[in-house]
Amino acid sequence: MKHIYQFLLLFLIQITFLPNNLFAQNQLQKLKVAHNNRYLCYDDGTPFFWLADTAWEIFLKLNTEEASLYFEDRISKGFNVIQCTILSENDFHTIDATNQYGQKPLINGDPEKPDTIPGKNNDYWDYIDKIIKLAESKGLYIGLLPTWGEYVTTEFRDGIVNSIYDVDNAFIYGKFVGERYKNYTNIIWILGGDRSACTKEAKAIWRSLAKGLAVGLTGSEDYSKMLMTFHPVGKRHSTDDFPDEKWIDFNAIQSGHGTNILNWKMIQNDYNNYKNTPVIDLESSYPFLGENNDKEKTDFYARRAAYWSVFSGSFGHTYGHHGIWNFVKENENKNIIWKNAIQAVSSTQMGYLKNLIKSFPFFERIPDQNIIASNPGLDTDHIAATRGNNYALIYIPTGRPVVIRMGHIKGESVKAKWFNPGNNKYSQTETKPNSGLITFFPPNSLSSQQETDWVLILESVEN
Template structure:
């Protein structure tokens, strides 16, 4: 019997090597006092580590949805991005797995179908039980305001019906303290009145809930939605260099945290596991309060997507991209990450001119903690003068395997400049990215 149990335990470790033992989150979340990150109700910093699951409610059965949530929980994800009502990216849109429409009449926001929202309620309850933050999109607009989303129906419905819909959602789902409402969706409408109506209705019946916006790529959300009193924090959505966009947002907006909400997904845009890691670490080390990973086909599950998918969503759960995010979460969980700020030239010595490849990083104000991400480089040079004297533990972290190795410094001819060679030409997955970590040895 003991041998049988041991074998099952070993099998579980093989299947789920990233099983999370994170402390429970005290929802609801709030903006930290310094406006740089989110924290839970007890004041514990919350690093958004999310997965794009846009079609979760519209496409999957209750049992399938819980299977997905169980997998993401075991891999260390703590957030999901979901559409409450699906317009195109599910097999029977806008009807759900159980053939229930979100409205009693087609596109009539003033007449929500309780049976549909009962199914959504089940999934949201499971997400809450598993400790997920749910970034919930009440009415995805769709790229260009077209047929991928609900914008045309919203125009036809008008502000009064949309505000009624917002009130309905706020009242129905206010029992879930783990929901943050995400307005918009791949589009910046020329007139904000329709989105405002939904958001204001939500705020009337659930005033404690945070709200944000998913706009078109490269939108300055704070500027675009400056009049929105309901806007709680900022987002970034870009296919450009994420670390540059994050640093730009960090230096231009000190009023609210910002979340990296979307970029290139795994299985799309010729992404690789290294490019996906560079996106995720670029966002966090650039000052973002979290990042959302995406995978094709998982974002749309078995429904239609925008690109061909190689695998089923079940087969994609253990993708290399998902594993990389698990190692990212493991890495930051071991650090007081909320103390990090983009180094902005203080630590890295000529990061873009002396060497090929990429290097960017963050450090704490007191110099006791620093993290540098490098890719395509054989070494990196740092200014040791800005580090605290006790920040003497220096290690390399392999973001493809989650393993550390000690780092050996090499003096240069320049005063107070120290170089560190990467542990090997390639990491465990055959790519060229590494993280260099400086910590207080105590």
């Protein structure tokens, strides 16, 4: 009996001196803008390559078991950010839509009246808590939209405020959301949601929502303790509406969907014109959306957009699939039923890109089109180049030969090899002089995919 009392006493002492917030012990590191203002990193300075998926309606369309299945699949492919929205766009565009447990976010669609019930696991907000914590337990960050943009402006591009928000209730709602999630470290805040804020009225509401979030999170209008951006309407930049905002930590584009999405132009624009702010494409070419109907081509378009974006200066990439953003459960086209869509080869190929970039020194990497001596192409044939001090990566979407202006990386000679973005295979390595002009021919015999895109890899030879 004496030993039992001693054990209980020791147990009580250990509990007494445990940290007050056990939840904090299991949290992910916060993310922040890196020292060079071009990339993101963890709080300890370790590089963070953003690889996201758009799961906009996960809180509405999936139950807990389905969400866990989806998270596990995305983790296995290398994704580390999931983009989703609290107030969903929804197929029927109604604020009264309920989740898989019959719960809705607001009382009578009023942003000042979140539909909360005392206790745990009782309401829509408890379910969001659960899913965000589930994501965190699996090592995933959440790119969280407090609301989809249609609840500020119903039309995509006119910026006319005509829905449930005004400046006052946007602040109140933002403050509620900020207070609720102030202790979560795996949230990146995304305002906007596929709508233009081209009018002063729309801008005022988004600024008020951002302020409310900050006050809820920090107790004051302190944006230094949060990471936030704005998700614009398709074919636009966040900088079109918000070129210089204290609450925006990184700029974003939405290049849009289809076969002819030249996101490299948009990324180049922001990279060159906003030198102290990182940029990313938050929504790009979705398989099976727009003109994307052919299975092989649709994966290629998504893959091409990712390489163009990253090689042109983005700090990562957001993938998306037409069957996943709204979690399609029934459709004639089996490819867009979400449990089939998560198996799209292009989603696996996103991980190949992430691993390729992370295999080289991270923070020193810059886009550098001066490497390319031949015609780089101004349309869908565009060749994009990026490099560090001792390496260069050149993405060729059409499999055509490329002339490289040598000498942009260190060393008297370089090792050259080819990487296949479609199947993650490398060619044999050749040594080349690091001077003059050299024409490189992609080894198309290695390709098993319909579209023969390639990455030429040049690495300095130590002398």
